[in-house]
Amino acid sequence: MNVHERLAKLGLKLPPPPGAAGRYRPAVVAGGLLFISGQLPIENGKLKYTGRVGAELSEDDGRAAAQLAALNALAQIDAALGGFDRLVTLLRVEGHISSAPGYIYQPRVLDGASDLFSEALGDKGAHARAAFAPSSLPHGAAIELVVTAAVTDR
C-alpha cells in the first residue's frame, strides 16, 4: 500500500499543500534533509481549528487539529519531494499546542499527529517528538507542527 492508499483507508486524502504567505518557502531540501515550514490545521485554505485546548477546544478537537496539521505536513513532503519515494524517515516532530492555563496533557493532543504519521508512512513515519504548551499561536491556531525529515538525493 502506498501513502495515498493508507490515507484512503483512514478516510483521508492528501490536500493541496498550504502555500507560503511571505518571502519564505513551504519547504527547503538540502544536504539530505527536508525542513518544512510550521504547519497549521488549515483546510481548504482556511484555519479549521482556532483557540486553546482546555478552554475553547476539547482534547478531541485538539487531536483532530493535530491530525489535520500532520496531513498538511504530508502534503508538503509530497510536494517538495515529488512523492514519498525519496523520504528516508521523519526525524523530529515538534508540536506547539495552544493551551488554556492548567491544561498539561499536550502529548495526548500531539498523538493525533504521531498516529497519522505512523499509519500513513509506516516505518518511514518513525520520529522523535517534542510537545509545547504556548498560550497562543499565530492567527489563533490551535496547533502548529514543525517537521524535519531525512531524504535521499535525487
Next chain:
Amino acid sequence: MNVHERLAKLGLKLPPPPGAAGRYRPAVVAGGLLFISGQLPIENGKLKYTGRVGAELSEDDGRAAAQLAALNALAQIDAALGGFDRLVTLLRVEGHISSAPGYIYQPRVLDGASDLFSEALGDKGAHARAAFAPSSLPHGAAIELVVTAAVTDR
C-alpha cells in the same frame, strides 16, 4: 553583488556577531550543517527592542526587531564560515515573537527577517519558516530567531 554590498544598498552593515554568554557556542558547524544560537535584536552589545508586539511595541517595531535579529544571524554565518561562500542555503528560520494577548499577526513581524535574508543572500536566502507567539522571551527581548543552514565542507 556580494552580501556586504547588498546590505549597504539597504543602508545596513554586518555587525560584530554577538558572543555567547555561557558555555555554549554562537554557532556549530558539522556534517554539512550550521546550527546558530538564538539571535536577539541586539545592537552594540545591548538589546535594542524589548517588550511585546501589540502592547509596548508596534508591528513596525517588531519588524525592525526581526530585521536586527536577522542581521545578527548573518553576522554569525559570516563568522562561523569565514564569509558566505560556503553557505549553500538557509534551511529554516524559527521566529519567536514576544506578543501581547490577542495579537496574532506574528508572520507580519517575521517578514522583517525573511525579507532581509532574501535581499542579502539572494537564492541562498530561501528558507522554510515557523512563527511563534510567546508572551515573553529571555531578557524581555522582542524577538528571538533560531536559524539552521546547509553549508559545504571546507
Next chain:
Amino acid sequence: MNVHERLAKLGLKLPPPPGAAGRYRPAVVAGGLLFISGQLPIENGKLKYTGRVGAELSEDDGRAAAQLAALNALAQIDAALGGFDRLVTLLRVEGHISSAPGYIYQPRVLDGASDLFSEALGDKGAHARAAFAPSSLPHGAAIELVVTAAVTDR
C-alpha cells in the same frame, strides 16, 4: 576519562533513558544526525521538577532541573548510538524554561544543561543554544530540552 567516569566525578550516573509515551521514538538517527525527543527533568520515571522558575521554583531549582534533563539527553544519546564513540558533536540545545511573569534570566537556568554537556562530553559537548520562557510546559515540567547532534555512520 570516558563519559561515565566524568559523570562519576560529578557524583552523577547515566540513568535509563526515559521511554516514549506514544507512537514516537525517544531518538531517531539518520543521515549523520541524531534528533532527540524533548527531555524533561525525569528521575526514576517521575517528573522531579514541576512549576515555574521565579514562582514555585528558584533559579537554583531551575538549574538542577536543567542538569537532570541534560542527563536524560545523555542517556538517550548513549542508548541511540550504543555509547558515545559515534557522537561527533552536539549541534544545538534548545531549552524551554517554565517561567513566572517577569522572570527573564532563562539563560542562567539553561547553564545547568550547558555545563553538564561540556563537563561530560568535553569537546563533543560544544553546542549552539536557544533559551525560551514559556509560561507552562507539558505535565507542568519545569524545563524541556530539545537536542540535536552530529554522529558518524556505523
